[in-house]
Amino acid sequence: MARGSNLSRLGDFNQVVVLDAIRRAPAGISRVELVAETGLTAQTVSNIVRRLIHEEFVAETGRVKPTTRGKPRMQLRVRASARYAVGVHVDPATLTYVLIDLEGRVRQYVRRHTPDVGRPDQVVAAIAAEVERLIDAAGVDRGAILGLGVAAPGPIDIDEGVLIKPPQLAGWERVRLRADLHRATGLHVLMDKDVTAAATGERWALGGARHHFVFCYLGSGVGAGVVMDDVVLRGASNNIGEIGNIIVDPSAPDIGIGPAGSLASTCMPQALVVHAQRRGLITDEVSRSDFVALDDAFTRLCERAYAGEAECLRLLDEASAGLAAGLAVLVNALDVDRVVLGGPIWSRISSHVLAVLPDAIRPRVNARSTLAVEGSAVGEHVAAQGAAALILDHYLSPHPTVLVVE
Amino acid sequence: MARGSNLSRLGDFNQVVVLDAIRRAPAGISRVELVAETGLTAQTVSNIVRRLIHEEFVAETGRVKPTTRGKPRMQLRVRASARYAVGVHVDPATLTYVLIDLEGRVRQYVRRHTPDVGRPDQVVAAIAAEVERLIDAAGVDRGAILGLGVAAPGPIDIDEGVLIKPPQLAGWERVRLRADLHRATGLHVLMDKDVTAAATGERWALGGARHHFVFCYLGSGVGAGVVMDDVVLRGASNNIGEIGNIIVDPSAPDIGIGPAGSLASTCMPQALVVHAQRRGLITDEVSRSDFVALDDAFTRLCERAYAGEAECLRLLDEASAGLAAGLAVLVNALDVDRVVLGGPIWSRISSHVLAVLPDAIRPRVNARSTLAVEGSAVGEHVAAQGAAALILDHYLSPHPTVLVVE
Structure with missing residues (x-):
């Protein structure tokens, strides 16, 4: 399993640790608190934060007085629009798409009937076209898209990125959906079972x-x-x-x-x-x-x-x-x-x-x-949301729960 | 939940961390490896090991040449007979008892018909008497017994140490089995559901x-x-x-x-x-x-x-x-x-x-x-073994999975 294989895109491991700590503090967090949270030295945190601000992942949002005594501390928050992830949920009847930002908020959401479900190649082509429209509609730079998460009916083989033989998808046998979607979209693709993606999306929303x-x-x-x-x-x-x-x-x-x-x-x-x-x-x-x-x-x-x-x-x-x-x-x-x-x-x-x-x-x-x-607190796009959240988790967490990437 | 409330009996937190690392290396572990394993300094590890040897929790078992170059290193292992735990599994038909040592090995094992199951006080008295006999038969100093783990049919209230109303124990309603057994035996008592204790015992044995x-x-x-x-x-x-x-x-x-x-x-x-x-x-x-x-x-x-x-x-x-x-x-x-x-x-x-x-x-x-x-790789005493393992885990792990202690 190539866990965290692409962390290098975002810099070193410590940088991911700091960014993750900022992401998990939606109300903002100070450098001093980051030192306490991450166990890194003040100097390392300071250097990394400077880089994250320079790369526009993080913004300073004003000074806040700490609850204990001391001078006001500059708060840091992620810039929601620094990166995005797309999620698609493949159901035999319905394709559900979301585009979420770095804070997990839905920027685009669309549902379509699944076209010609007996032909995996047609489904892949339809997904690729819709993902393209979604990114266009969001007015987002393609370089800011971290990847595409796919929630699919089981049984799946996550290591291979394969739908083994979903009972409700007649004619789909060992379809290499992850590789096919990677080829069709040019995006990094992660796959997960629909129910697990839905649980992930719901957990995300429950807080x-x-x-x-x-x-x-x-x-x-x-x-x-x-x-x-x-x-x-x-x-x-x-x-x-x-x-x-x-x-x-x-x-x-x-x-x-x-x-x-x-x-x-x-x-x-x-x-x-x-x-x-x-x-x-x-x-x-x-x-x-x-x-x-x-x-x-x-x-x-x-x-x-x-x-x-x-x-x-x-x-x-x-x-x-x-x-x-x-x-x-x-x-x-x-x-x-x-x-x-x-x-x-x-x-x-x-x-x-x-x-x-x-x-x-x-x-x-x-x-x-x-x-x-x-x-569901999320709604009908919960599995698509969960699939997109996997992408954020994979690229932005020091300990991603999943998966292999194409 | 009083997690780790009695760690002080064994010294400070670092001491528990070191002892746990030694316990998890049944083939032996050197001080150098302990430093790598625990993240503590060489000086701290050295001091703690000296104390653990003095208190007879740990013994030096001879020098072993490391696989990489370097001089032979003294191996450390827990002394299996330094401490013991007793486990009892309460089934409406059968009471199963084990006494295990610090390495989890069974030293004593006995099964009895459950006496007069309609009378919780009789059952408690029978358990207390049998636990006493078990300790005597093992020839173990009572001061070396860390405690008594109890596996009981659900539903249970772990926080209160209460059997809520087990469907197969007629007349048992909110029996405070943990407190009652503590009074009857003088031992620290932990309680767990039978099936969870069994899974714990099996997990222990599978390695x-x-x-x-x-x-x-x-x-x-x-x-x-x-x-x-x-x-x-x-x-x-x-x-x-x-x-x-x-x-x-x-x-x-x-x-x-x-x-x-x-x-x-x-x-x-x-x-x-x-x-x-x-x-x-x-x-x-x-x-x-x-x-x-x-x-x-x-x-x-x-x-x-x-x-x-x-x-x-x-x-x-x-x-x-x-x-x-x-x-x-x-x-x-x-x-x-x-x-x-x-x-x-x-x-x-x-x-x-x-x-x-x-x-x-x-x-x-x-x-x-x-x-x-x-x-089961353990056998019929698996739930009793798991209950006793909970005691070791509670007193000897830096992050015990359970529970409250009387």
């Missing part, structure tokens, strides 16, 4: 405290990211979070999507479309491999549910009950005190699910006095 | 490598400890590993133990006894709250299975199938590459379960090229 949560990812598939004691867990092969096969309704019939009564067969959009077809709520044919068409059919089902159609609403109730049973398994097994839901389909079902899920899940969780159940 | 594994704990209950990236996970309230409610057989009838078709209703000894009764294999009455009687009935069932009685063997097959389904849920959700089984009932079923479980679990786990399925 403070020692968090323990499960991020329930709802897109064309269902998965889970896990944060324990503030650490985003990845698993032995970086493929944490395969929860679709958990049995949530033992009496449910087999509909040909995952095992009978599984979370996948209860909550995935294509499963809800099949349930609707079996009950005569949808009479159109919808190909099970056309994820965009499935996504559209699912959107119409949700609209009908919210318009008051009882049978459609029942589908959402059943999906919520399934989620309650599946998430209870994870809460009990992992002892998290928070469940966060999000992902590409989340906004279409959130108001109904959040109205029923907390009461449905609590009786199922052992011995928990508190359990927060909430929608 | 080397970055481990990701689930420890499937099989006692009067079924639970799971989790080690991810070499860290023993604990959960938001230290109650990780409640897996009994996972549905593993959707078509199974309700037998009044856990939800119908759950892991608990398939694998727990009392569940197997009930299944056997329902099929006429056992005609005796066995009270569902008498865990010792249930344990004995379960032992006889296992003996009959191994003697070739087909219907009894089928019970073990069904339990193995349930374990495969339940563990597959955890392997998929957490992306571990190893499953370890152990706990108080493990030795009675291990040869049969290990013969069928690996083949039963592999088709159920997504996208895993390798998955090790194995019995």
Whole structure:
């Protein structure tokens, strides 16, 4: 693993340590505090700060009187617009893009239907073109883009930058997405599993405290990211979070999507479309491999549910009950005190699910006095945000959590 | 949390750092290497080592020629017999005790039926008496015992040292086991959940490598400890590993133990006894709250299975199938590459379960090229060993993972 392989672009290790300490103090930090924080000498900190200011990574933002006695100290903050990162989240139905600045704020955000999902080369070309438009639209110098983070459905091989064989991407087998996107965009590319990127994005947004949560990812598939004691867990092969096969309704019939009564067969959009077809709520044919068409059919089902159609609403109730049973398994097994839901389909079902899920899940969780159940604080671009955050982390942290770079 | 509150017993923080570095080098370590390892000055290391030798924590074990050039260096090792820790594992049917030395080696090991499990005071008295016998039998000076680690069924409140209301310990409600055992033994007492202690014990024994594994704990209950990236996970309230409610057989009838078709209703000894009764294999009455009687009935069932009685063997097959389904849920959700089984009932079923479980679990786990399925490397005292290891960790590590001490 080429950890920190490109630190040299930003200078030496100590420089990265100082920049990271400044980044982590959004309210500003003084040179004296940096000395305390980093363990470097005052002279080293002073030299590095001069260089960071010269290179426009950092700006002085005025003097602040310290809480203890002493003269006012000049505060330092990162210049949010010094560097940027792009994130893209690849879902079989939806491509979600963000461009974030050095402080992690979203500068650009766009969603597109995934084009011709059976052809990886078409998807790569579409991503490259959209990333180009995103950078143009942001009016950002291309040299200020640190790289492109990609959140993709598992299983993935992070060392090779390969999508192994995502069950929902028919025809995608060992696609070298990282290398292909690097060639197509000219950018440095990092890859991560969608659920892990989503957990990373959510952790980024939550701030403070020692968090323990499960991020329930709802897109064309269902998965889970896990944060324990503030650490985003990845698993032995970086493929944490395969929860679709958990049995949530033992009496449910087999509909040909995952095992009978599984979370996948209860909550995935294509499963809800099949349930609707079996009950005569949808009479159109919808190909099970056309994820965009499935996504559209699912959107119409949700609209009908919210318009008051009882049978459609029942589908959402059943999906919520399934989620309650599946998430209870994870809460009990992992002892998290928070469940966060999000992902590409989340906004279409959130108001109904959040109205029923907390009461449905609590009786199922052992011995928990508190359990927060909430929608993502980031929103539908959470996995794209997390993927972009990985780029910042990789280039700007002394101890990046991930990954290999092309 | 009073982390490291008793470090002063062993001297200052640097002394603990040096001792820990020596402890982690079972083959021996030189003063020069200690300087490199700890970041302390040669003079500080030299002073601390002199003190540790004087206090008989550490011994010089002879000179070894370094691999690079230079003169032979005196090796230092901990004196295994300088201090000891006792561990007890409280299961409704069985009490398991170990006494380990400073290197973690078991010096004494004993198992007892749990007496009169409905009366916490009786259990506490029995533990105190047995701990006394254990120390006597080891011929160890009481002053050399660092403390008593307790592994107990959850849910527990680690901050208060309380067993909240373990479902299998009828009549135990908010029992202050830590304080009670401290009073009864005069020893410092730490408490941990059984599954976490078991994972700690197993991690201790595995050595080397970055481990990701689930420890499937099989006692009067079924639970799971989790080690991810070499860290023993604990959960938001230290109650990780409640897996009994996972549905593993959707078509199974309700037998009044856990939800119908759950892991608990398939694998727990009392569940197997009930299944056997329902099929006429056992005609005796066995009270569902008498865990010792249930344990004995379960032992006889296992003996009959191994003697070739087909219907009894089928019970073990069904339990193995349930374990495969339940563990597959955890392997998929957490992306571990190893499953370890152990706990108080493990030795009675291990040869049969290990013969069928690996083949039963592999088709159920997504996208895993390798998955090790194995019995505990420690054995039935793994949770007691882990509880005792917590004591060593608490008193001898600069950054103890746990806990509060009485």
